[in-house]
Amino acid sequence: MKQVICVKWGTAYGPEYVNRLYGMLRRHVTGEFRLVCLTDNAEGLRPEVDAYPLEELGCEWPKKSLGKWRKLVMWSADLGPKTGLSGPVLFIDLDSVIVDNIDGYFTHGHPDDVVLARNWAKPMQRLGQTSVFRFPVGKYPHIIEKFRADPQAVADKHGFEQHWVTASVPGGIKFWPHLWTRHFRLHCLPAFPLRYFKPAKLPAGARIVTFPGGPNPADVMLGRWNTQDPPHEKPWDHFRAAFTGGVKHRWRHLRSYVLPTPWLTQHWVE
Known part of the structure; x- marks a missing residue:
């Protein structure tokens, strides 16, 4: 079973974004898949989407920070027990557009790899971009635990959630093939x-x-x-x-x- 997760909170994106993501997955994934949505409002989602409450960040939000720190809850140790997810899962931002078959995203590299898109805005730096990334559920809870211990210090040093993830994965992150x-x-x-x-x-x-x-x-x-x-x-x-x-x-x-x-x-x- 191919596993996909997305996050929806606030009012910026309505349920149509999640439903559209499901439709794109249905067209561009071979075989069965599961879409899990962590959200503060599951109203209007297709019945095929498995919706679960989006937990709170668990600490004070960093001041003067543009980072989407709420996405860090996916690194929590209890994500698997709460959602039934296990092993590698693919995260896709709701404003992403799937234009071709994405089976390779589920098999590229090792199942324990954290695979990110390259941050193309800063190509000379080895930074990841978390619009589309794969991670092993529950394997690296230190990423959110260390953030919760001192969120302001993490934000001041790294600026963005994706930079913190890039710096925190043991052994380093991997990248998708650059054309994907x-x-x-x-x-x-x-x-x-x-x-x-x-x-x-x-x-x-x-x-x-x-x-x-x-x-x-x-x-x-x-x-x-x-x-x-x-x-x-x-x-x-x-x-x-x-x-x-x-x-x-x-x-x-x-x-x-x-x-x-x-x-x-x-x-x-x-």
Whole structure:
């Protein structure tokens, strides 16, 4: 049985994100699989999804930190007993898009390996990115236990949950083959200003496309960077707004443009 886990909390992502992930798995996983969702609200989830309460972080949240520290609860020693998970399990962020068969994610490397996507924003550093990663359930509880002992010190030194995981795995993390897991902004979106005229491409060999740091695939499908932007905004209107619309960060605004992306319409569906 192939095992997949996701985490949903707060209001940023509704149940449709989990249901869509299940649909993508059904199309791109051979044989039987199980999807477990740790959540603070299971309302609206498909009956095929096994939902369990998302436990609290168990310590004070670090101050002035952008890290998604709540994801560390997956390293708890009691995750297996609470959910029935055992051995290697694949975590996938809810804003990831599965575009091809992912059977290899369940068998790549050794079952005890912690396998992460490479942090493509910092390619010269051996840092992992946890949009898509595999870990052995219950094997490395020290990752959350040491964080709980001094969360502020961990956050001050490492900044992000994924950097802490990278630094904490005994023997070091492993990476997926580099073509499998692609970063939307870095590998799909044309460079500025070409993105004003060409939609994002789907790289050859990609199996999962991740969206760390945005934009959200739901917004990309509408041709906008975020919910504050109008759908399908004309390139010239977006460019002009950087100089006439009271924009605080002009360069960031100019770069934050995306055209509707046809392959998302095909793949990012339940």
